[in-house]
Amino acid sequence: MKENIKIRLFNKNDEEKVREIAWDTAFLGKPFQLLDDKKLITDFLVSYYMKHEKDMLYVAESNDKIVGYLTVCRKPLKSKLIKFFIITPLFITKLICKGHIFNSTIISAIPIALKNFIKGKFSTPELKGFCSHLHINIANDFRGKGVGTHLISAMVENLKKNNVKRVFAITISEEAAKFFEKNNFSKLKHTALIDFEKIYGTKIWLNVMGLFVK
């Protein structure tokens, strides 16, 4: 059944709910399995958008309840600088101070991530000309009801007004890749990540999805 959905811009009162959805969906639509620290993970995932790009952070409401959100980054340089110089160093410092760095799964994930990085698995030359990136997450009970499609439509209208021609998303969820294709994104890259199945028990694919805004 399709829901009665209202799309609006984020405001400060939505912060907790957005963090909750980000946490619940952080890894393949489920909570992040490696680390049980909601504040730390959601600071890393959504704090930049909530602080610095509120004008492109949409929430979806059903009966006054927030059931999903979509963020677009339109300031890639600012985002890279803030993530590189503030968010990531803070994340790593807290990881160490809180003792998470000694978590055995994290320890085994580091060389695997490095191996993928060295083999170019995370490189995205096909994104030349794409500046804006997006993240979208829908609360578990509200998936498959058209909420994501409503959010994408609102975003596209905003991008047109702002003369943004291309936007991309990176996802390790095959279902999310299908959702993006249904919403007119093209699959620009589809590659199997090396050795992640040793941690997650299942092969992980990286999908780079691009939309040419018309």
Ligand SMILES: CC(C)(COP(=O)(O)OP(=O)(O)OC[C@H]1O[C@@H](n2cnc3c(N)ncnc32)[C@H](O)[C@@H]1OP(=O)(O)O)[C@@H](O)C(=O)NCCC(=O)NCCS
């Ligand atoms: C992926 C996600 C954003 C899709 O939003 P949604 O509101 O559930 O999607 P919609 O109901 O608007 O679906 C639109 C179309 O996308 C496709 N689609 C959506 N979810 C799908 C799934 N799990 N498997 C296959 N196709 C899917 C369908 O073709 C659907 O059309 P239909 O209803 O006519 O069959 C949402 O399910 C979600 O948040 N998942 C978990 C987190 C995630 O993977 N986020 C993306 C990371 S960038």
